[in-house]
Amino acid sequence: MTQLSAAQKQPAEGALKATGSKALYGGKSTRRITVRDITAAKERGEKWPMLTAYDAMTASVFDEAGIPVMLVGDSAGNCHLGYETTVPVTMDEMTMLSAAVVRGTSRALIVGDLPFGSYQEGPVQALRSATRLVKEAGVGAVKLEGGERSHRQIELLVESGIPVMAHIGLTPQSVNAMGYRVQGRGEEAAHQLLRDAKAVQDAGAFAVVLELVPAELAAEVTRTLHIPTVGIGAGAETDAQVLVWTDMLGLTGGRMPKFVKQYADLRRVMGDAAKAFAEDVVGGTFPLEEHSVH
Ligand code: KIV
DSSP states (O other): OOOOOHHHHSOOTTOOOOOSTTOTTTOSOOSOOOHHHHHHHHHHTOOEEEEEOOSHHHHHHHHHTTOOEEEEOTTHHHHTSOOSSSTTOOHHHHHHHHHHHHHTOSSSEEEEEOOTTSSTTOHHHHHHHHHHIIIIIOOSEEEEEOSGGGHHHHHHHHHTTOOEEEEEESOGGGHHHHOSOOOSOSHHHHHHHHHHHHHHHHHTOSEEEEESOOHHHHHHHHHHOSSOEEEESSOSOSSEEEEOHHHHTTOSOSOOOTTOOOOOOHHHHHHHHHHHHHHHHHHTOSSOGGGOOO
């Protein structure tokens, strides 16, 4: 890993590192985190990290590392299930992956993503899908995409006792309509993003993801809302930051978006280990006597 200079280590202006016993990251509590803890963190001005997870073992590593919120994102489509986009992901797949992540964790709040086609028909379909993730997988909250266009779904889920994390800006389930472009550039687009942010807050969402949005606009949304904003490619001023774990740990191949910081090179580590194993097998140096039973 490259060493960071002192200047690079400086937190963004306004960042507040929580150190109290209640802090979401680094706090003392061992019970499972709830959406009420997330709301309280915004009131304290505390920043927090969120990572995606798609399986029990990876989730258990992040849980032990103290990551307070994990998203079983439909990015599982590209990062775990081998699809090209998130569009083909099904409710059966999200339920199975979410249940595994819940089983692998004891502290993190687990948020299950509602996949494309599982809530767009309307509030009743959204409630049926979200209920499945809560009852069968055991998630503590669900996430769905869309601002004003999804506010009726959010209202019914919240009325029914299911906490909702909203997701606006770039919404990858709409890739066929919007592509993968920065959202909220220009006056009208910025106004629409602010309207979307207020709509999901008014509908009762406990937090909102801002994906690929200009940093200044994300900062304005964060100042305007009383619910926390979770940024991905949205600058340094959001209340929380989320990254897709396979990007963050260098397992995803190919070109990474500018907003990804890579903290490890798992693709190289795993590839090197696989080659070493193969060479041991073909060269007869594995297994040795110490690996054998008699
Ligand atoms: O599916 C996902 O992983 C997401 C995050 C990128 C926010 O929606």
